[in-house]
Amino acid sequence: MITAVARLGAWVLHSIGRLGFASRFFVAILRYSGPSFARFWLTVREIYFEGVLSLVIICVSSLFVGMVLGLQGYDTLVRYGSSDALGVVVALSLVRELGPVMAALLFASRAGSAITAEIGLMKATEQLAAMEMMAVEPIARVVAPRFWAGVISMPLLATIFSAVGIFGGYLVGVVVIGVDPGAFWSQMQASVDFRNDVLNGILKSFVFGVAVTWIAVLEGYEAPPTAEGVSGATTRTVVTSALAILGLDVILTALMFRGA
């Protein structure tokens, strides 16, 4: 019993310590963002690796998700004679929820894990130590550009996810099933509010972007410099990011969409 309490205490202390380090690390990223932005091409380069190279998985996944939404949405709506509302269902589902959440989960799996592995391996091969010895701050040169690239890429990827998803819903709903295209688009236009739906969705994806890239760079920077250490850190990035995205989604949804 005492051992269990001691273990719990050690775990709590360890967790508080880690949270403290993560917070200080976040502050350090913000502190070194100025020098990093001064050479914005570093961030642009990372936007290519994290954002542009994620486009394929984002587009393909969102097309399928949109198609499934079209099928499922039609199947339910037709029972109530509301198949014309298919466009609204597909668009709201994507813009409010599935776009930001799915894009963030895919981003964490593809780009977040890559960021962790890259920084972890740079640490294991002493590249970060070499930078420090050259009087170059690794947080400014390596971490901050990757962090901001993720933060910038995430809302763009979520927006693209929603747009392609809506197109997938259109393909199934209008082209294949035969829902009236005028009703599909006009109802969507009338019911989707730019501020409440679109902007809130983008805000969600921004928050997810901060969370995922923060976790990814932190895990990479903290990874033990061994093959096992980097592998464990990569796994933790994906798992922690997924939990953070879903947890934050609950909070943000509760704050943003309270039946207004």
Add this chain to the structure above:
Amino acid sequence: MDRQVVKLTKVAFGYDKTRRVLEDIDLVVPEGKIVALMGRSGCGKTTILRLIGGVHRATAGTVEVFGEDIAALDADGLYRLRQRMGMLFQFGALFTDLSVYDNVAFPLRERTNLSERLIRDLVLMKLEAVGLRGARDMMPHELSGGMARRVALARGIALDPRLMMFDEPFTGLDPISLGTIGKLVRELNDALGASSIIVTHDVLESMQIVDYLYFISEGRVIASGTPDAIRASQDPFLRQFVHMEAQGAVPFHHPADDYRSEMLGAAAA
């Protein structure tokens, strides 16, 4: 008297309160000289380099570099000091996403405001010095271990450091590459008028190029001297180390219970 570039006085260091890695280290690196830190793996040699580079702070004693006490420097002061240092890591630590050219140009682009044209000239001069001007467009994964070490050396001397530190520069190299690196270390040190510290356990190669050696064991300096004095020494540890004998003052076996009783005890159980 020679000017001292590095001076460690009564230095102690431990990663935590219970485990001391270094104890009572006194060490000097005179200007223009190459000093080797030798000892078995894990004896604390690399930790001394980290203390000199300011990566770690000494638990006790003082570490002075270019006359400045490392402990008294803030982050900016430390980075300013590091601009006068170069370091060659054990396996080169080249940036894997940059070409050979960009690796050598890295410190010049980061730490100076020189034009790209001038940087180009400097990079080619540094690469010429290590014999790899023709490899400027290669990526690190295309280089052999010896070539990678030479590129890292070119990068290390890019800013003409006053102090070069080499962490196991000879590890894992074939005899030709090993000789090349050793020769380059000596030539570049003399050409730049710099001072160098080599952390190594390669006795034969280092004895040929260094001016002074410190032997570290169990976190303490147990012997020091010029290569000739070390060769002539009758100290059992130095004899074992210099002549590469498995048994001697340093036992082959890690301390353990009696082998016979442990094996028979296991069989009986």
